[in-house]
Amino acid sequence: MGVRDIFSRAGSAATKKSIPYKEGCIMKKVRIGVIGVGGMGGGHCNRAKTFQNENKQVELACVCDIDEKVARERSEKFGVKYFLDYKKLIDSGMCDAVVVATPHWFHPEISIYAFKKGLHVLCEKPIAVTGSGAQKIIAAAKKSGKVFGVNFQRRLEGVTMKAKEIIDSGEIGEITRTLCIDPWYRTQSYYDSGTWRATWAGEGGGVLCNQAPHTIDMFVYLGGMPVKIEARTRAKIHKIEVEDEVQASLEYANGAWGCYYTSTCEPFGPLHFEFAGEKGKLVIREKEMTLYRYSHPVNEHVKKYNKMFASMEVKKEIVEPGPGISKSIMENFRDAIMKGEKLYAPGVEGINAVEFFNACILSSHTNKPVKIPVPRKTYDQLMEKLKKTSKKKEAVKVQRVTDPKAML
Numbered sequence: 001m002g003v004r005d006i007f008s009r010a011g012s013a014a015t016k017k018s019i020p021y022k023e024g025c026i027m028k029k030v031r032i033g034v035i036g037v038g039g040m041g042g043g044h045c046n047r048a049k050t051f052q053n054e055n056k057q058v059e060l061a062c063v064c065d066i067d068e069k070v071a072r073e074r075s076e077k078f079g080v081k082y083f084l085d086y087k088k089l090i091d092s093g094m095c096d097a098v099v100v101a102t103p104h105w106f107h108p109e110i111s112i113y114a115f116k117k118g119l120h121v122l123c124e125k126p127i128a129v130t131g132s133g134a135q136k137i138i139a140a141a142k143k144s145g146k147v148f149g150v151n152f153q154r155r156l157e158g159v160t161m162k163a164k165e166i167i168d169s170g171e172i173g174e175i176t177r178t179l180c181i182d183p184w185y186r187t188q189s190y191y192d193s194g195t196w197r198a199t200w201a202g203e204g205g206g207v208l209c210n211q212a213p214h215t216i217d218m219f220v221y222l223g224g225m226p227v228k229i230e231a232r233t234r235a236k237i238h239k240i241e242v243e244d245e246v247q248a249s250l251e252y253a254n255g256a257w258g259c260y261y262t263s264t265c266e267p268f269g270p271l272h273f274e275f276a277g278e279k280g281k282l283v284i285r286e287k288e289m290t291l292y293r294y295s296h297p298v299n300e301h302v303k304k305y306n307k308m309f310a311s312m313e314v315k316k317e318i319v320e321p322g323p324g325i326s327k328s329i330m331e332n333f334r335d336a337i338m339k340g341e342k343l344y345a346p347g348v349e350g351i352n353a354v355e356f357f358n359a360c361i362l363s364s365h366t367n368k369p370v371k372i373p374v375p376r377k378t379y380d381q382l383m384e385k386l387k388k389t390s391k392k393k394e395a396v397k398v399q400r401v402t403d404p405k406a407m408l
Contacts, residue, residue: 030120030334031061033095035086035110037074038065040124041101047330048099049078058334061095064088086110090117097147097337099330100124103196104204108133115144122149122333125213127350129204130383131358132376134351141347148347149333152217155344158324159287163222163275166282166291166319173278173297178223178250178258180273182215183266191240198240201390204383206242208233208357212262215271216353217345219260223275225352226250226258230369231360236265241390248360251369260360289319 032048034041041063051058064083065071075082083089090098090113097120100110108128111121121141127150128134141148154160166172184207196202203210220226231248238244245265250258273284278299281292294301295313325344327335335341358379359370365382 027096027338029057029059030097030337031059031095032097032099032330033062033064033089033092034060034099034101035064035089036100036102036106036124037063038067038070039101041065041099042074044099044101044330045074045078047328051330051334056331056334057338058330062089062092087113090114090119096120097122097333103202104129104209105202108137111137111148112140115140115146115148118144118146120147120333120337121347122151122330123347123350124151125217125350126209126354126357127347128354129209130376130379131351131354131374132380134354135376138348138351147333147336147343149329149336149343150345150347150350151329152214152345152350153329154214154218155221156325156327156329158321159284159289160218160222161324162289162319162321163273163282163284167222167275167277170279171291171293172275172280172282174254174256175223175252175275175277176254176256176298177276178219178252178256178274180215180219180258180260180262182212182260182262182271183269184211184262184264185267186211186238186244186264188238191238195393198238198242199390199393200241200383200386202393203242205357205361206233206235206240206244207262207264208243208246208360211264212246212357213353215262216356217349219273220352220356221349222273223258224252225355226359226372227253228369228371229356229359229363231260231363233360233364236263238264243361243364246360246364248363287321289321291317291319293317 034044034048037045045060045063048058048060052060060078060080062081062083063071063074064086065074066084068084071082071084081094098114099122100107101124102110104126107123111123114121127137191198198206228251229248231246233243233246235243236245245263246261248260250260252258270286275282278297280294283290293315301312329345332341332344336343355372355374358374359372362374362379362382363370
């Protein structure tokens with residue numbers, strides 16, 4: 001079965017029925033349907049079922065996957081009905097919200113249909129492969145008035161929250177330079193685990209739209225969105241048609257510059273960020289944070305001190321990041337639906353990561369800097385061209401669960 005057939009087959013089998021809510025009833029729990037349960041979706045099923053067992057006002061109502069074997073296994077494991085067609089799940093009346101965990105290209109199609117049918121949506125990253133696709137989801141979400149969240153869980157980590165607090169407080173001043181080094185490692189076996197993986201037609205990109213979106217979101221969440229990107233991408237060591245290595249130069253609205261690097265070619269990290277400002281610098285190395293406070297703002301010191309080699313006092317402080325937020329993205333999504341709680345990761349902000357990696361890919365393929373927002377028509381045309389170059393791929397060994405943590 002080709003990737004274009006994903007989530008379009010009809011058919012379902014029931015093991016346990018959920019009773020639809022009647023209009024006007026007070027919502028006592030959020031009934032969730034998970035669409036795409038072979039990989040990360042399996043983890044979402046586990047979380048929803050755990051919350052259900054702990055009486056946390058969440059119910060795993062049903063699941064959907066085009067692979068009937070996988071769908072049936074999840075159905076039997078969790079005691080819920082399964083579907084082979086996402087539209088039938090959404091139209092069933094069995095759920096109030098869906099988690100979309102399918103391959104990337106199908107996120108807009110499924111999410112938009114769910115919004116049109118009056119359901120809330122929690123989407124896996126990235127929310128879309130293209131900026132135009134992301135815009136369509138956001139428009140549908142706004143029109144529906146339903147809750148739209150994206151699974152950017154790194155925002156809940158203590159290091160992210162503390163860094164956000166420091167930067168937003170103005171402690172390091174206006175940001176003048178950024179740096180993000182985001183190393184990953186994947187074997188050829190990983191890329192050979194699925195016919196859709198690491199292809200333009202099946203995935204729409206490589207490390208940029210698969211591994212990197214969580215880090216890109218954290219990067220722009222803390223340092224802001226660049227207005228221009230010039231990038232180079234390549235398949236460095238893997239036999240794939242998409243990129244496994246990226247380097248990019250960034251430019252911000254205030255004139256600041258930045259550097260970004262990611263790949264799936266380095267067996268050891270660490271993840272590294274730097275945010276340099278007029279009054280100090282924040283350095284993040286995995287979970288460790290170091291704050292450098294300058295005795296004077298840089299611009300002031302440069303202009304006023306007339307000694308050739310005048311130095312500046314810099315105070316170094318190791319920052320304790322704190323525990324972060326214990327509530328999960330799914331619990332926050334539940335409370336946004338039931339109580340109107342503010343989302344930690346609003347779906348509308350999911351477009352930032354999409355814009356970022358679209359700009360990197362377009363810049364690399366045109367050998368030109370790309371302004372953000374990325375030209376929609378130009379990028380869509382590039383994707384259509386690249387998708388036509390995708391070659392038929394045979395999986396060496398099909399493996400749906402590619403993240404060991406997904407099934408915990």
